[in-house]
Amino acid sequence: MAEPFNYTEDSIKSLDWREHIRLRPGMYIGKLGDGSAQDDGIYVLVKEILDNAIDEHMMGFGRMIDVKISEHKVEIRDYGRGIPLGKVIDCVSKINTGGKYDSGAFQKSVGLNGVGTKAVNALADFFRVQSFRDGQSKMAEFERGILVNDPPIGPSNERNGTKVIFSPDGSIFKNYHFIPEYLENQIWNYAYLNAGLTINFNGKKFFSDRGLYDLLSNRIDEESIRYPIIHLKGNDIEVAITHSGSYGEEYYSFVNGQYTTQGGTHLAAFREAIVKTIREFYKKDYDASDIRQSVVAAIAVRVQEPVFESQTKTKLGSQSVGPDGPTLRTFVNDFIKTELDNYLHKNPSVADALLKRILQSERERKEISGIKKLANERAKKANLHNKKLRDCRVHYDDPKATEDVKNNSMLFITEGDSASGSITKSRDVQTQAVFSLRGKPLNCFGMTKKVVYENEEFNLLQHALNIEDGIENLRYRKIVIATDADVDGMHIRLLIMTYFLQFFPDLVKNGHLFILDTPLFRVRNKKETIYCYSDEERQRAIHKLGSKPEITRFKGLGEISPEEFGTFIGENIRLDPIILNKETKISDLLTFYMGKNTHDRQLFIIDNLKIEKDLALDDPRKSEEKEEVDAA
Known part of the structure; x- marks a missing residue:
């Protein structure tokens, strides 16, 4: 029998702020x-420092703010007042210390809890702050x-002003890398919200x-x-609204x-007010x-002193606009009711176009209502014994789960029994689910949403993700x-x-879709095994191990054993995000790649077709390491 845990005064620990x-x-x-x-x-770290610079601008x-971000270093310089010189160290290393507790110095600021910059400092292997x-x-x-x-x-x-330079700690943010598109989106949002x-x-x-x-x-x-675009501005509120030709919200x-x-x-x-105002306008x-x-x-x-549901401030809790102001719900409702109604009365052509879009959505909904009902009943039965879905225990929409666990929830979409089997056996059952396709799915380009319900596989996938009515209740943070x-x-x-992209573009735009990056080669000797994701990594592994290592070329996920697969989807998982930048036009993208065969696409394929050369050619031991040539 194991000894009981000895619970004494020595068991009580006090950690300082950085610990x-x-x-x-x-x-x-x-x-x-x-x-x-x-x-x-790593993007939250950048945001915390940028927030301080933005707050100076707002006051x-x-x-102007200068931002330089390289592979492993961030430098942010603002031209505000500068931290009071005698408090520079305190402001970046003492919890609950800052200027934003003084409502006269900072009104309606983002950072009010005195933690953000200190968190960056503690999680950086190098942090330098300088006030001028x-x-x-x-x-x-x-x-x-x-x-x-x-x-x-x-x-x-x-x-x-203030300059901050830091490097995220590689022992905490393992194998981290900044993706320029994410940083640009982040910075564009600051620009949109701060005219001038x-x-x-x-x-x-x-x-x-x-x-x-x-x-x-x-x-x-x-x-x-x-x-x-309908653009409305008032005291402490700004909105922009339009409708597009795509699906979703x-x-x-x-x-x-x-x-x-x-x-x-x-x-x-806001969502509630739009519906209420439009119903009243069209009667x-x-x-x-x-x-x-x-x-x-x-x-x-x-708002003054916003109450967020987490330290990362990604969801606003219930509150008032100010100490003596109305509730935020009433404030937003009243603004939309007055300003949107006025706009539609003054712009009858916009009101007509908006009505046509609503009526089109109504027709589409009614057209698929019958098949939608049957499909949902079929999906409900399938959910009891869904052979396609091997679910996990914790989901992204689980209110009881902690943020870090929910954010690790992911659904792997696989093809074929062998690949599904490898992932299913090696996955983390707490946070990783598997949805198995039976073959190539339907090319749904140009089809209406009716196909999502007519096609059993698409419908079951939609239900597995819980996105039929929008992505608010998405069950997995990452779709892989x-x-x-x-x-x-x-x-x-x-x-x-x-x-x-055709039916749930907001899911892609919000950064939920990824490609799993799996190794192409295994290079090993009796002492060490190295998995390589490119030919360059393979060459480095050969050089490191020396003396004729054994080289295996993985041609498919199914031939990777479950034991090995576990190392690729665990702590060191490599994911390539699907990113839509502001220049990307979904309709053009889908037409080019998935539409009818066009001359332009034929030329594109000819110009970009690459044949994977014999990967052993540049290796002096190629005669012992012959590997198959595959079309890339």
Whole structure:
């Protein structure tokens, strides 16, 4: 029998601020990750420092911010007032210390809990802060939150402001890398929400004149907009609304300049107010789903002392606009009811176009109502014994699960029994689910949403993800396409991506879709095994192991044993995100790759076709290591 745990005074531990942050980083920055998801911790670190610079601009100090981000280093320089020189060290290393507790110094700020910069400091293997103020400067350097350099205040010729340089700690953020598209989206959002602010990011200028209007116009295909963007502004609120030709609902919501990716009170009130106002304007009780189908909208509000549901501030809780103001729900409802109604009365052509879009959605809904009912009944029965889905225990929409566990929830979409079997046997049953395709799915390009219900496989996938009525209740944080890296596997990837882009584009735009990167080679000797994801990695492994190592070329997921597969989908999983930048037009993209065979596509294939050469040719031991030649 095991000895009982000896619970004494010595069992009680007190951690200092940096120890606690490093022990429980998820409490402060959400999930860690390697940078492949746009809400990974390394982007939260950047955001925390940028928030401080933005708050200075909002208070009227500084119209420019310089941002430089390389592979492993971040440098942010604002031109605000600069941290008071005598408090520079305290502001970056003492919890609950900052200027934002003084409501006279910072009104309607994002960061109010005095934690953000300290979390960056504790989670960086190098952190340097320097304040420039009235001809003087104070600098301090830290390593993992420990002060290592504290020179005295000295003279300076620099403009007032603050500069922060840091490198995320590689022991916490394993194999991390910054994805430029994620950083650009992050910085564009700051520009949209702060008219007149210029952000210089790696030599490129980010500036917006029209705020949320620019955000929508840059995110939507111009050809798919059904009527001109409605742009409304008031005290502490700004909204932009239009409808597109695509499926689903797409929202961008902000509180005090913070992008609330999970919405919250302000977004719920906004969605409710749109439906209520439109029903009253047209004097008809349209179905809410018909009104909101294909809506693309943005809302930004400013409130005093916002209450978020987590330290990463991705979801706003219930609250009032200010200490004596109305509830946020009432504030948003009243604004939309007045301003949107006025706009539609003044712009009858927009009102007509909006009505046509609603009526189109209503027709489409009624057309598929019969088959939808049958398909949902079939899916309900299948869910009891769904052979396609090997589910996990914790889901993204689980209210009882912790943030870090929910954020690790993922669904692998695989093809074939052998690949599904390998992943199923080696997965983490807590957070990893598997959905198995029986073969190549249907090319749904150009089809209506009716096909989602007519096609059993698509319908079961939709139900597994729980996205029939939108992505608010999405069951998995990451949807991972796991197919062979051959011609057939690539084709299946395209077909699955077409399904999501055609019918659930908001799921892709919100960063939920990924490709599983699996190794192409195994290089090993009696002492060590190295898995290689490219020919360059293979060459390095051969050089490292020397003396004729054994080389295996993986041609398909099914031939990788479950024991090996576990190492590829665990802590060191490599995922390639599907990113849609603001230049990407979904309709053009799908037409080119999935439409009828065109001359342009034929030329593209001819120009980009690559044959995988004998991978042993540049190896002097090629005679002993002959490997098969495959078409890439």
